[in-house]
Amino acid sequence: MSVSLAIAGKPNSGKSTLFKALTLANVEIANYPFTTIDANHGVAYARVKCPCTETGRRCGKCIDGERFLPIKVIDVAGLVPDAHLGRGLGNEFLDHISRTNAIIHVIDASGGTDMEGNVVPVGSHNPLDDVEFLEHEITMWIYGILNRKWNQMSRKIKAENLKVEVEIAGQLMGAGVEEEHARIAIHDAQLDREEQHKWTDEDLQKLCDHMRKASKPILIAANKMDAAPKENIENLQKLDYLVTPTSAEAEMALRMAANARLIEYLPGNDDFKIISEELSDKQERALEKIGSMMHQWGGTGVQKLLNEAVFNLLGQIAVYPVENEGKWEDKNGNMLPDAYLVNRGCTTHDLAYKVHTEIGDSFLHAIDGRSKRRLGEKHELREGDVIKIASTR
Ligand SMILES: Nc1nc2c(ncn2[C@@H]2O[C@H](COP(=O)(O)OP(=O)(O)O)[C@@H](O)[C@H]2O)c(=O)[nH]1
Ligand SMILES: [Mg+2]
Structure with missing residues (x-):
């Protein structure tokens, strides 16, 4: 398993719900229904059409021609403003994201949580404000590590004629920034690598922002789509990002109902089938509500999100x-x-x-x-x- 994804975002955006939904696999998909390794690390599954569907035979490894491939996911500690200065669970957060290939940024698209994750009336917080905040925290964290040693490094690079990318990557190893990322970032930030001793503070921050982009691609989950005002989702989709609307809560309910043999549901399908005759009125109403939402959106979006991250964002x-x-x-x-x-x-x-x-x-x-x-x-x-x-x- 080489691909790993961090599930990040402010408190109460739905990270843990998404993590649980993603890691609660059908019995047919995983050998064990709970593929959670510990509270924060788990296994999720990308879904592809199995090649056996082109033949007259079934391979026995897929479900109805759909194959599920394991990837690692981490439920990252909630991010609060100024985490890079050690606020909240700042260091734990940054430690987690440094070990993953990409970030799923979970945003409460309903606008029902403020900047710090406190519950506020739906629609009163603008989810667009959450997008940049996560990036800023990661950039400033990288900057903090680099800046701590920069003067000393910079003198040494000049005096000993060292390769600037190599020295930067060495200093940022713990943050998951590699030589290739540093090289791309120097180019994209339009900095002159021969003149690194003249880079200003502002140059360094710009460099760090580009290193973040190169080393930590981000996909946005516009979560709580079931409760979100339509324009909130539309505004998020206008951004220059891959954005997938999701209802983590609905996906979680469906997977639990499927494992309890109340319904038949394959993650990523746009529908499910009730197979139990012993549903309570409450269960029936809840499933009806989820059903009509899936009809409107073409599913819960959770499998789509994961596939988008694995196949589009990470190629x-x-x-x-x-x-x-x-x-x-x-x-x-x-x-x-x-x-x-x-x-x-x-x-x-x-x-x-x-x-x-x-x-x-x-x-x-x-x-x-x-x-x-x-x-x-x-x-x-x-x-x-x-x-x-x-x-x-
Ligand atoms: N309406 C709605 N609520 C959700 C959804 N996902 C999560 N929630 C709720 O949002 C709250 C915070 O969720 P949680 O996963 O604990 O957030 P975390 O702090 O980011 O881990 C809980 O009350 C969830 O039930 C969703 O897709 N739709
Ligand atoms: Mg949580």
């Missing part, structure tokens, strides 16, 4: 290594036994290394499971590829 693709390219099986006859999430741009040889170091080292070529064509080591994989790797081992 992952799902690929399926097999031993037998004709039958799409491993050597024990299991069809499509494994699904890997890899970066777009991953080559056949990269995949061989992911399967096993020895297979990577002894790589000969690959074979496309559909066309049966031979693929060289530099061939880039595409979403859904079924791949046989030929090696000398």
